[in-house]
Amino acid sequence: MKLYIKYDGIVACRVILQEQLERLNIKHKLLDLGEIEISDSVSDESFAELQDSLSRYSIFIVNNEKSQLIQKIKDTLVEMIYENDKLPAITISQYLSEKMNFSYGYLTNIFSDNTHSSIENFIIIQKIERAKKLIIEDELTLTEVSYKLNYSSVAYLSSQFKKVTGLTPSTFKRIVDKRRSLSN
Amino acid sequence: MISHEDSMRILIADDDEDDRTFFSDAMMELKMNNNLTLFNDGKELMDYLANPDIMLPHLLFLDLNMPRKSGFECLKEIRADLRFKDVSIAIYSTSSSEKDIEETFIEGANIYIKKPNDFNKLKKVIKEVLNVNWQFHSSGLNKETFFFSI
Numbered sequence: 001m002k003l004y005i006k007y008d009g010i011v012a013c014r015v016i017l018q019e020q021l022e023r024l025n026i027k028h029k030l031l032d033l034g035e036i037e038i039s040d041s042v043s044d045e046s047f048a049e050l051q052d053s054l055s056r057y058s059i060f061i062v063n064n065e066k067s068q069l070i071q072k073i074k075d076t077l078v079e080m081i082y083e084n085d086k087l088p089a090i091t092i093s094q095y096l097s098e099k100m101n102f103s104y105g106y107l108t109n110i111f112s113d114n115t116h117s118s119i120e121n122f123i124i125i126q127k128i129e130r131a132k133k134l135i136i137e138d139e140l141t142l143t144e145v146s147y148k149l150n151y152s153s154v155a156y157l158s159s160q161f162k163k164v165t166g167l168t169p170s171t172f173k174r175i176v177d178k179r180r181s182l183s184n
Numbered sequence: 185m186i187s188h189e190d191s192m193r194i195l196i197a198d199d200d201e202d203d204r205t206f207f208s209d210a211m212m213e214l215k216m217n218n219n220l221t222l223f224n225d226g227k228e229l230m231d232y233l234a235n236p237d238i239m240l241p242h243l244l245f246l247d248l249n250m251p252r253k254s255g256f257e258c259l260k261e262i263r264a265d266l267r268f269k270d271v272s273i274a275i276y277s278t279s280s281s282e283k284d285i286e287e288t289f290i291e292g293a294n295i296y297i298k299k300p301n302d303f304n305k306l307k308k309v310i311k312e313v314l315n316v317n318w319q320f321h322s323s324g325l326n327k328e329t330f331f332f333s334i
Contacts, residue, residue, distance in 0.1 A: 074323075117319065125319060132329045166296070166333030171282075175289045176329060182290065 013059065020053050070114055073107055074122065076100060081126045087150035092123060128164045131157065135173050142169055191219045192314065193239060197229040197258065198222075198247035198276065203299070207245070207276075210307045216314060226253030230261060233268070241271055243317055245297075248277040248284070256288070263292035272317050272330070289331050294320075296333040309334055 014030055021028045024046045027039040042050070051061055076099050080088065088095055093104035096119075100107065111119050127149050134145045146157035161169050194211070198204050204222050211220050223229040226246070230253060232238065244262070246255035255275060262268045274295035275288045285296045295313055300306045316332050319325075 116315070122323070125323065125325070129325050129329075132326070136329070165331050167331055171286065172329075172331065175286055175331065178286075178290045179292075 013057075016057050016059065017054075020050060023053075024050055026050065066110060066114060069102075069107075070111055072100065073111055073119065077119070077123055078126060081123070081130050081149075086148050089150075092119070124160060125164060128161055131161060131169070132172065135169055136176055138173075191217045192243065192318075193241040194218050194220045194243045194245070195229065195232075195241045196220065196222055196245040196247075196276070197224075197226055197250065197255065198245070199225045199250040200247070203247070206303065206306065207310075210303060210310055213307060214311055214314075216311075218314075225250045226255060226258040229253075230258055233262070236267075240268065242321070243272045243274060243314070245274045245276045246293075248275060248279060248288075256291070259288060259291050259293055270327075272320070274313060274317075285333055289333075294327070294330045294332065296331075298334070 017030060017036065021036070026042055026046060029037040029039070031037055054060065073096065076096060077092075080092075080095060096107055097104045108119050111117075111122070115122075131145055131149060134140055134148070135142070140148065142157065143154050146154045149157065151157040151160070158169055161167070161172070165172060167175070196204065196207055198207070204224075208220055208222060211218060221232075221241075223232065229246075246258055248255040255277070259273060259275070262271070262273065272294045273292065274297055275293045276297045276299060277284065278299050280298045288296055295317070297309060297313065300309055312334060313332070320327070320330050
């Protein structure tokens, strides 16, 4: 005898996940495909058991260290650019490698290979983004903004601003002001 | 995470047939796996966007001078509708007047492209625009102050 079956892989997968998580008493929420939110912390033992039982169904927990590392690089840089009153005087490479305990060469390679961009480019974009905020807030002169963000001169900030946005800082300011007065 | 490997939905409205072909050829040669839809004028584009069942585009290229409905009119209508708040709008025009550029940014455009007349330049420009737009979306930057003129 031959039986013909039809099935829905997604539903099957959700049921398996639910059953296994419940069996191990792990409080959870199934999010969209491929994501589960765990509410409490899970002991190493249950985690290992979960991994083990799911692997029988060819379900694997992705523990992508690379993407976690890239996120950490981004967070560290954003924190450096936004949280400090003035950017640190040491070089970015020194700052990053000290904060993250990896060589800068290793970090740049991982970053470039996985983001279609470079650490340098990411920093430029974030610095200009901060400059935009400061320009809009209108409390500092452009010279003060360039000092705060560690540019060697206003001219250098202006040229980098122009490169990233295609606009001069003053045109940018005028556009934002007009746009705001329009929407009010 | 959105990446270049995911297909980006792109729409373009331009009444000049040569320009449309030129643009889609350039896009094709970039081989960036984009899903491009062409419209002959602003009216055609707005009729399409009016359908609530469509998948919203990531990026929209608008020619400024079109019959029936100009790019500028489309821009205003689209920005007045919150449904399209996450759509980036790129103005694609032969005009390089500072006034036109500023005016479109004030009305809510994100990108202003002076139409290049050389095919290789156009390819370079499109690549740059897609890259900048992607950076903007993937890095959580403020969309209200996203302007890029090239």
